[in-house]
Amino acid sequence: MWQLFTIPFSHYCEKARWALDYSRRPYQERGYLPGLHLTATALRGRGKTVPMLKAGAEHLTDSSDILQFVDRERNVDVPSLFGRDEATRSEVIRLEDWLDESLGPSTRLLAYHYLLDSIETLVQVAGQGYGPLGRLGLGMTMRSLRGGIRKGYHITPDRAAQGMERIGKVFAETDARLSASPFLIGNSFTAADLTLAALSGPVLMWPESIHRFDRRIVSHDPIEGLPDAFKTIVQSLRKTPTGQHAQRLYRDWRRASS
Ligand SMILES: N[C@@H](CCC(=O)N[C@@H](CS)C(=O)NCC(=O)O)C(=O)O
Known part of the structure; x- marks a missing residue:
C-alpha cells in the first residue's frame, strides 16, 4: 500500500x-x-x-x-484536479506554484511567531493527528526545538509583519478572482483551490479543517485559546472572501481519510 x-x-x-x-x-x-x-x-x-x-x-x-x-493515478470516476484542457492545467499549476512559494511560508511563519511562545495552545491546535502520548511528545519536542525552528524559518517580529503583508496581498488577489467565479479558476474545484485552503490552514484554523480527523467535534472553535493578537488576525482573515471560500472547500470538497 x-x-x-x-x-x-x-x-x-x-x-x-x-x-x-x-x-x-x-x-x-x-x-x-x-x-x-x-x-x-x-x-x-x-x-x-x-x-x-x-x-x-x-x-x-x-x-x-x-x-x-x-x-x-486517481480512480477513473474522480475528476482531475488539473482541469480538462491544457490551458486550464497550466493555469492551475501556475497558481499552485505561486501559493506554494508565497502563501505557504508566510502562514507558517505567522502561526509559529504567535504560537511558539504558547506551546500548550500550539499542541491544542496542532496535536490532532497524534494520540495522547504523541501530544505529550509534541509539547516536549516543540519546547526543545523552538529555538531551532525560529532560526531555521528566520522567525522575527519584522519577518512576521512582512509575512502578514504577503498574506494580505495573496488574499487580495484570490478575493478578486473569487468575485468573478465560484472557484479560483472557473466553475470547477482544482488543485489551486485545494492548495489555497490547505496552505491557509495555519491562519484560518477553521474547525472543519482542524477536526478533519474526527468530524463529530466541529462545535469547538480552536481559535478560542489563541493569544489575542493572533486571534484578531485569524478572525479578520476568516471574514474575507478567501477565508469563506476555504471554509466552504473544507465543508464540501474535503473527503475524510478512509
Ligand atoms: N516545497 C515542499 C515544502 C514542504 C515543507 O516545507 N515541509 C515542512 C513542514 S511544513 C518540513 O518538512 N519541515 C521540516 C524540515 O525542514 O526539516 C513541499 O511542497 O512539499
Whole structure:
C-alpha cells in the first residue's frame, strides 16, 4: 500500500493528504513528530522535508509532485484536479506554484511567531493527528526545538509583519478572482483551490479543517485559546472572501481519510 510520511499538522502535508483522499487511492499515513521525520526522509537520503509519498518504487518528496502523481493515478470516476484542457492545467499549476512559494511560508511563519511562545495552545491546535502520548511528545519536542525552528524559518517580529503583508496581498488577489467565479479558476474545484485552503490552514484554523480527523467535534472553535493578537488576525482573515471560500472547500470538497 502507498505510504504518506508526514508531520501531521504540516500544511504542505495536509495538501498532499487532501489530494490522496480526493483521489480515493488507499494509502497509509505515517505521522512523525517534528525532527523525528528525518529518520524517514534525510536518513534514507530522501531530502529533509515532508510530505513524502512512497508508492511502489517511487519516492515523491514535494507536495506539487505528489499532487500530479496522485492525479495521474486517481480512480477513473474522480475528476482531475488539473482541469480538462491544457490551458486550464497550466493555469492551475501556475497558481499552485505561486501559493506554494508565497502563501505557504508566510502562514507558517505567522502561526509559529504567535504560537511558539504558547506551546500548550500550539499542541491544542496542532496535536490532532497524534494520540495522547504523541501530544505529550509534541509539547516536549516543540519546547526543545523552538529555538531551532525560529532560526531555521528566520522567525522575527519584522519577518512576521512582512509575512502578514504577503498574506494580505495573496488574499487580495484570490478575493478578486473569487468575485468573478465560484472557484479560483472557473466553475470547477482544482488543485489551486485545494492548495489555497490547505496552505491557509495555519491562519484560518477553521474547525472543519482542524477536526478533519474526527468530524463529530466541529462545535469547538480552536481559535478560542489563541493569544489575542493572533486571534484578531485569524478572525479578520476568516471574514474575507478567501477565508469563506476555504471554509466552504473544507465543508464540501474535503473527503475524510478512509
Ligand atoms: N516545497 C515542499 C515544502 C514542504 C515543507 O516545507 N515541509 C515542512 C513542514 S511544513 C518540513 O518538512 N519541515 C521540516 C524540515 O525542514 O526539516 C513541499 O511542497 O512539499
